[in-house]
Amino acid sequence: MLKNIKNLYFYYKTQIVLRNKDIRISIAYLYRIKVNGKYLLVKNSRRNYFQPVGGAFKTLPGSEKIFESLHVKCDRLIETESGIAKNDLRVFVKGTNVIDFIEWFDSKEDREISPWREFCEELIASNFLPWKEFRYIDYKYKGTIQTPILNLDTNDKGLFIYEIYDLLPSKEQSIILENMQKEGNTENFIWADEYLINRLGHSESDKKFKYEIAPHTKWALHMKYSKK
Numbered sequence: 208m209l210k211n212i213k214n215l216y217f218y219y220k221t222q223i224v225l226r227n228k229d230i231r232i233s234i235a236y237l238y239r240i241k242v243n244g245k246y247l248l249v250k251n252s253r254r255n256y257f258q259p260v261g262g263a264f265k266t267l268p269g270s271e272k273i274f275e276s277l278h279v280k281c282d283r284l285i286e287t288e289s290g291i292a293k294n295d296l297r298v299f300v301k302g303t304n305v306i307d308f309i310e311w312f313d314s315k316e317d318r319e320i321s322p323w324r325e326f327c328e329e330l331i332a333s334n335f336l337p338w339k340e341f342r343y344i345d346y347k348y349k350g351t352i353q354t355p356i357l358n359l360d361t362n363d364k365g366l367f368i369y370e371i372y373d374l375l376p377s378k379e380q381s382i383i384l385e386n387m388q389k390e391g392n393t394e395n396f397i398w399a400d401e402y403l404i405n406r407l408g409h410s411e412s413d414k415k416f417k418y419e420i421a422p423h424t425k426w427a428l429h430m431k432y433s434k435k
């Protein structure tokens with residue numbers, strides 16, 4: 208019943224209230240990597256906060272057809288070390304086309320479907336984890352989180368979708384991760400428990416932020432969106 212009401216409200220917002228408004232949609236995947244009660248978080252390459260391993264899905268050749276039919280515009284403002292991010296599923300879509308765009312994503316047609324790439328880029332290519340032992344990984348899909356339409360700092364309307372995966376390390380991989388944890392936090396990654404994630408890095412004992420932790424880290428932990 209509640210889900211139907213939410214779907215009806217989403218339909219009302221996109222098809223009526225915001226039908227002619229550009230809505231920024233970002234669709235990504237995140238890994239929950241848990242060792243001894245703590246989660247591995249990596250520093251965002253563009254902002255000064257920590258978050259789960261993961262990143263935006265990318266489009267594949269053929270997606271230009273649906274992009275053209277739905278008048279999808281790519282977000283050209285996201286920069287990486289290699290320049291403007293290309294083919295990322297960070298786009299602007301008119302409200303009236305949002306539902307069709309999400310249905311296209313759910314169809315898995317002409318877009319990346321594996322979460323391997325960001326795992327490799329953020330942990331293996333960066334030499335945080337050894338390639339040989341982590342060239343094959345197992346992971347389990349846990350679910351998808353979709354936010355309501357939000358007011359962004361850029362004054363745009365925005366919608367975020369995250370697919371959440373749990374890493375299932377082998378015995379050998381678990382030992383490596385445990386040793387990595389024992390070596391302690393660095394400027395590029397930290398290990399955070401549920402308490403610290405729930406407070407987005409704020410330590411009540413120290414009365415300050417030990418680390419800045421992105422809100423979607425908390426969403427991934429609890430498998431649901433929350434305002435705070």
